[in-house]
Amino acid sequence: IGIGGFKTAHEGWLTLTAPPSSGLGSRASHNVVVKRPFHRIYPQGIPTSSTDYRIGRFALADELPKLFREANVLYWAKALLGLVYDFIDRAIAGTPDPPPFNIPRVRFVEAGLALSYSQGSSKSTIKTGVPRAGFLLEEVIDGDFTKFIHNMDPDPLLD
Numbered sequence: 001i002g003i004g005g006f007k008t009a010h011e012g013w014l015t016l017t018a019p020p021s022s023g024l025g026s027r028a029s030h031n032v033v034v035k036r037p038f039h040r041i042y043p044q045g046i047p048t049s050s051t052d053y054r055i056g057r058f059a060l061a062d063e064l065p066k067l068f069r070e071a072n073v074l075y076w077a078k079a080l081l082g083l084v085y086d087f088i089d090r091a092i093a094g095t096p097d098p099p100p101f102n103i104p105r106v107r108f109v110e111a112g113l114a115l116s117y118s119q120g121s122s123k124s125t126i127k128t129g130v131p132r133a134g135f136l137l138e139e140v141i142d143g144d145f146t147k148f149i150h151n152m153d154p155d156p157l158l159d
Contacts, residue, residue, distance in 0.1 A: 003038075006038065007035045008035065008036055010034045010035075010036075012033070013030060014032045015030065024110040025112070032137045032138060032139065033137070033140055034135050035136040036063075036133070036134070037058060037063055038055045038056060039056045040054075040056065041056040057133075060131060060132070063133065064131070067136055068113065071112065071113045071136060074108055078108045085105070088103060106148060111136060111138045111139070113137070114137050115131045116133045117129055117130065117132060
C-alpha cells in the first residue's frame with residue numbers, strides 16, 4: 001500500500017479462530033492493513049537526506065517493543081477519547097441548550113498486534129513456535145476520511 005516515515009503498509013487479511021462479535025477480526029478473511037516498522041539503510045557515502053536507501057528490518061527483540069508501544073498508545077488513546085466524549089455527552093445532557101458550535105466525532109482506527117511464528121520442519125534449525133516477526137494490523141478505511149494526526153508531524157491536519 002505504501003511506506004511512511006518508519007513503517008511499511010501492505011494489504012492483508014485476518015481470520016481469528018474465535019472471532020469477536022464486532023470490530024477487527026470479526027469476519028473471516030477480514031481485510032486489514034499490515035504494518036511493520038523499518039529503518040533506512042543508505043549506501044556508503046550517500047547522505048541520510050537522500051531518497052536512495054534500502055528498507056531494513058529490525059531484529060525481533062527491537063521490533064516487538066516498538067510495536068507493543070504503538071499498540072498500547074492506540075489502546076489508551078481510544079479509551080481516553082471515549083472518556084472525553086462521555087464527559088461531553090453528559091455535559092450537553094445537563095444543559096437546556098446545545099452548544100453554539102458543532103462538536104466533531106473523530107475516532108482512532110481499530111488495530112491489534114499479530115505475531116508470526118515459525119512452523120519449523122525436519123530440515124529447519126529454527127524451533128517450532130518461536131516468534132519470527134511482529135505486525136501492527138489496522139482496519140481498512142473505505143471511502144473518504146480525514147487524517148487529523150499522523151506520526152511524521154505533531155501538528156493537527158485541520159486544512
